[in-house]
Amino acid sequence: MGYKAHLTETCGPEGPNLITDVKTTAATVPDLKVLGSVHAALKERDLLPREHLVDAGYMGSKEMADRLARHGVELFGPMPRDGSWQVKAGEGFDALAFRVDWDAKSVTCPEGKRSKQWKPALNRHGREVVAAIFDKKECAQCPSRPLCTRSKTTGRELTLRPQPLHEALRKARTRQKTREFWEAYHARAGVEGTISQGVRSCGLRRSRYVGMAKTHLQHVITAVAVNVVRLLAWLAGVPRARTRLSAFAKLAPIGC
Numbered sequence: 001m002g003y004k005a006h007l008t009e010t011c012g013p014e015g016p017n018l019i020t021d022v023k024t025t026a027a028t029v030p031d032l033k034v035l036g037s038v039h040a041a042l043k044e045r046d047l048l049p050r051e052h053l054v055d056a057g058y059m060g061s062k063e064m065a066d067r068l069a070r071h072g073v074e075l076f077g078p079m080p081r082d083g084s085w086q087v088k089a090g091e092g093f094d095a096l097a098f099r100v101d102w103d104a105k106s107v108t109c110p111e112g113k114r115s116k117q118w119k120p121a122l123n124r125h126g127r128e129v130v131a132a133i134f135d136k137k138e139c140a141q142c143p144s145r146p147l148c149t150r151s152k153t154t155g156r157e158l159t160l161r162p163q164p165l166h167e168a169l170r171k172a173r174t175r176q177k178t179r180e181f182w183e184a185y186h187a188r189a190g191v192e193g194t195i196s197q198g199v200r201s202c203g204l205r206r207s208r209y210v211g212m213a214k215t216h217l218q219h220v221i222t223a224v225a226v227n228v229v230r231l232l233a234w235l236a237g238v239p240r241a242r243t244r245l246s247a248f249a250k251l252a253p254i255g256c
């Protein structure tokens, strides 16, 4: 029900964090559908970032590849987890464990075996994929089989998205395993404070008007008010507040 406000702001080490874009959508629109219009608007104002820190709702391999190709913007955020049983079990060979040679149309598994078939297909959502299929005899004799496939009758079959999407996914899932990623990602916490400021001081949570156009106007005026408050605080030398951590959160290792 209702609407969603999508806020983009600067997050440099110096100066105030200023809101650079405001989008209003129906609440049912998935977050990752908004980035195209956000970047188009930022480009018009010559405010496109090199890296855009976003939460998991805005991350997807297609969005990563599209944003980079169209506007040269690197999306930086946690990619939703792979839903395979290998990842859920916390062991086994997920897609990241395989090496893909796109030119040779071949995949090499962790045991060094090469796929026997490379079949372009459409998945159940009608999107292009490639099925890379390993030889069932080789898989049947493989000591790592319990970590790789549960099929009793066929070899491992790996479903790959097209190359740019696959590589974006690999890049995102690999980097989010590192401490450096989570340390850099902390800069995104500021926008949560912005939403809180909008809600607490400007009533952002409740639309005073009926309809998308007027609700968007309210969101824009709220953003202007937050920017003015921040600029005045900065000119007055008021330091930025630091993100508070609960006692429980302080116990958690970084990245959890």
Ligand code: SF4
Residues within 6 Å of the ligand: 109, 110, 111, 112, 113, 134, 138, 139, 140, 142, 143, 144, 145, 148, 149, 155, 156
């Ligand atoms: S089961 Fe097949 S694909 Fe998996 S590691 Fe063994 S040989 Fe490779």
